[in-house]
Amino acid sequence: MTGKKKQTDITPAHPLDDLIRTDRIPHIWCPGCGIGTAFSACLSAIKRSCENLNNVSMVSGIGCSGRAAGYIKLDSFHTTHGRAIPFATGLKLAKPDMNVIVFSGDGDLFAIGGNHFIHAARRNMDLTVICVNNLNYGMTGGQAAATTPHKAKTTTSISGNPEDPFNLPLLAYAAGATYVARWTILHTRDLTESISEALSRKGFSFIEVLAPCPINYGRRNKEKSLDSLKLYQEKSIIKNGADPASVDLDFQNGIVLGTFVNRDKPTFYEKYKMINGLD
Amino acid sequence: MDFWRVPLDAADVFVTKGVVHILEERCKGCGYCIEYCPKSILTFSSRFNKKGYHPPMLTGATDCVNCHYCEIICPEFAIYSVEA
Ligand code: SF4
Ligand code: SF4
Ligand code: SF4
Numbered sequence: 390m391t392g393k394k395k396q397t398d399i400t401p402a403h404p405l406d407d408l409i410r411t412d413r414i415p416h417i418w419c420p421g422c423g424i425g426t427a428f429s430a431c432l433s434a435i436k437r438s439c440e441n442l443n444n445v446s447m448v449s450g451i452g453c454s455g456r457a458a459g460y461i462k463l464d465s466f467h468t469t470h471g472r473a474i475p476f477a478t479g480l481k482l483a484k485p486d487m488n489v490i491v492f493s494g495d496g497d498l499f500a501i502g503g504n505h506f507i508h509a510a511r512r513n514m515d516l517t518v519i520c521v522n523n524l525n526y527g528m529t530g531g532q533a534a535a536t537t538p539h540k541a542k543t544t545t546s547i548s549g550n551p552e553d554p555f556n557l558p559l560l561a562y563a564a565g566a567t568y569v570a571r572w573t574i575l576h577t578r579d580l581t582e583s584i585s586e587a588l589s590r591k592g593f594s595f596i597e598v599l600a601p602c603p604i605n606y607g608r609r610n611k612e613k614s615l616d617s618l619k620l621y622q623e624k625s626i627i628k629n630g631a632d633p634a635s636v637d638l639d640f641q642n643g644i645v646l647g648t649f650v651n652r653d654k655p656t657f658y659e660k661y662k663m664i665n666g667l668d
Numbered sequence: 669m670d671f672w673r674v675p676l677d678a679a680d681v682f683v684t685k686g687v688v689h690i691l692e693e694r695c696k697g698c699g700y701c702i703e704y705c706p707k708s709i710l711t712f713s714s715r716f717n718k719k720g721y722h723p724p725m726l727t728g729a730t731d732c733v734n735c736h737y738c739e740i741i742c743p744e745f746a747i748y749s750v751e752a
Contacts, residue, residue, distance in 0.1 A: 409745060
């Protein structure tokens with residue numbers, strides 16, 4: 390799985406070393422990039438919630454966050470752009486007992502992959518979808534994305550973004566997701582707990598993680614990586630159960646975090662089995 | 669974390685003790701662990717690692733409380749704490 394092992398590590402090892410391909414570390418993410426912290430929270434949650442690691446897999450799409458599938462030392466697949474969810478859907482239906490995690494970015498999941506997202510949520514596919522939202526297209530040089538805040542500067546909106554961004558929790562809820570949460574990388578303990586909860590439950594779970602992209606987004610908006618963390622610290626309001634329609638991302642007046650939705654509905658596979666008289 | 673007064677039950681509260689390990693070659697010098705260590709016992713060292721970043725080091729204090737926050741906030745799997 391990991392190919393040739395280059396033993397460069399110092400012992401004793403980091404507690405997550407058994408879940409990462411240490412021969413590929415340091416990873417490619419820039420200094421201060423939040424993806425690494427979100428990835429680390431996801432690994433801790435897997436350790437906490439999944440007894441049989443042979444029955445866990447991670448699927449990613451394209452983009453900076455999409456590289457995660459290449460660093461986890463479990464079954465994983467790095468799909469084409471936007472297609473992480475369809476691949477994960479196929480995997481889940483072929484192996485219904487497998488815990489399938491989709492770890493990808495906002496561009497991959499909500500722009501090019503937007504339709505796949507809404508339909509998997511509508512079907513209540515039993516997947517855990519973690520979306521690292523860095524507010525722009527980081528890997529390709531910082532272009533405006535469907536999540537870029539109004540007025541923010543990017544390489545394709547040099548005088549400020551004229552568009553309004555998606556409210557991702559609302560979109561997920563409206564499409565049918567049965568678990569919806571939002572955290573930032575600073576709230577990494579809550580984030581880990583939320584991912585564990587999602588992994589232990591049935592149905593389509595969606596977790597948005599706000600993470601700084603200091604190199605492409607931060608640099609153009611005068612926000613160093615520590616400034617982003619301070620912003621998360623000062624502006625966050627934790628409101629579990631908040632109406633998803635009220636959680637538009639507002640970096641000036643308050644970023645609402647928490648578990649917004651946790652409801653039970655039969656999954657696609659359960660309904661499929663019932664209709665076809667299987668087991 | 670500094671308290672403006674010593675909590676009344678401070679003497680009865682059991683405080684865990686930890687030892688922090690730093691994998692210097694993995695660090696990219698983001699400073700998150702340094703900024704958010706509740707005991708403020710980390711600081712940038714003046715040394716460079718192979719990639720040219722300044723990894724953190726202990727200020728000399730030994731009062732790590734093994735809270736693991738440095739470990740979970742670090743994007744690089746470069747720092748962790750264990751029970752002392
Ligand atoms: S470009 Fe942005 S999102 Fe991508 S690795 Fe660098 S900081 Fe992270
Ligand atoms: S474990 Fe906690 S107290 Fe110890 S160095 Fe890390 S952040 Fe500081
Ligand atoms: S959080 Fe990690 S990468 Fe950042 S300075 Fe500390 S050890 Fe280095």
